[in-house]
Amino acid sequence: MSTVIDGKTVAAAVLDRVKTAASTLEESHCVKTGLAVVIVGNDPASHTYVSSKSRMAKECGFVSVQHTLPEETTQDDLAAIVDRLNADPAIHGILVQLPLPPHFDADPIIQSIRPEKDVDGLNVVNAGKLATGDLKGGLVSCTPAGAMVFVRQTHGADLSGLNAVVIGRSNLFGKPMAALLLAANATVTVAHSRTRDLPAVCRNADILVAAVGRPEMVKADWVKPGATVIDVGINRIAAPERGEGKTRLVGDVAFAECKDIAATITPVPGGVGPMTIAMLMANTVIAAHRAAGVEAPSF
Secondary structure (H helix, E strand, O other): OOEEOOHHHHHHHHHHHHHHHHHHHHHHHOOOOEEEEEEEOOOHHHHHHHHHHHHHHHHOOOEEEEEEEOOOOOHHHHHHHHHHHHHOOOOOEEEEOOOOOOOOOHHHHHHHOOHHHEOOOOOHHHHHHHHOOOOOOOOOOHHHHHHHHHHHHHHOOOOOOOEEEEEOOOOOOHHHHHHHHHHOOOEEEEEOOOOOOHHHHHOOOOEEEEOOOOOOOEOHHHOOOOOEEEEOOOEEEEOHHHOOOOEEEEOOEOHHHHOOOOOEEOOOOOOOHHHHHHHHHHHHHHHHHHHOOOOOOOO
């Protein structure tokens, strides 16, 4: 019988620690943690995400600032807002919601966020610190950081002797996830679309992390018996059984068949997803501690 990780429960525990850390920092050093979220345009999904992030920041006791900008905002206008937030000592975390409208060049905007305020962990300075094993000096991208919480809960902090396979080599998830596993002493393979005999590679994994965006690609015969399976995929597929035109969310792992093989597995939805916002809040309170010259909590 496999253990199905409840991401909502784990995320709630992380958020409780965030709230405690933020409250303690405010009481001891008169520093109130501040998060600024910037959104441009009218994308409904983006507005839903931003609302949930702003709401969670308030629940954590942060100063929560939201800049909602019209579609016709220019690159220079957005850059100017980021510059002002960079210079604002009351703001410890800056998040520019992606994707930006098509007329923007997103990368210069993201890279203009000061690394110490880059709570999404996307600045090349933070990526470089992670790649070189400096986990204390930078800020780690939220989704891999959340997935790593699950791995540590299952296997402990030291993964010596364990084989880990990450399917996917994206800069947003695959590469930072591999770096986190490597820093924890796992033997890491990064697999991708050009990998020869991908199922055989996966069958060698004690820890298998799937992040490719292909619905239910990982089948039961890809999974080593007793493995830990972390599913990062979020795919919407047709669900005619629910009615005409209905859909449902599935991961990159065929959950129903793989859960009988894996010892531990994350569901979709309800697995890694809730951890992303929780780790965003964790990064923000870490950034506030560092700005105050106080030892930052770990999550």
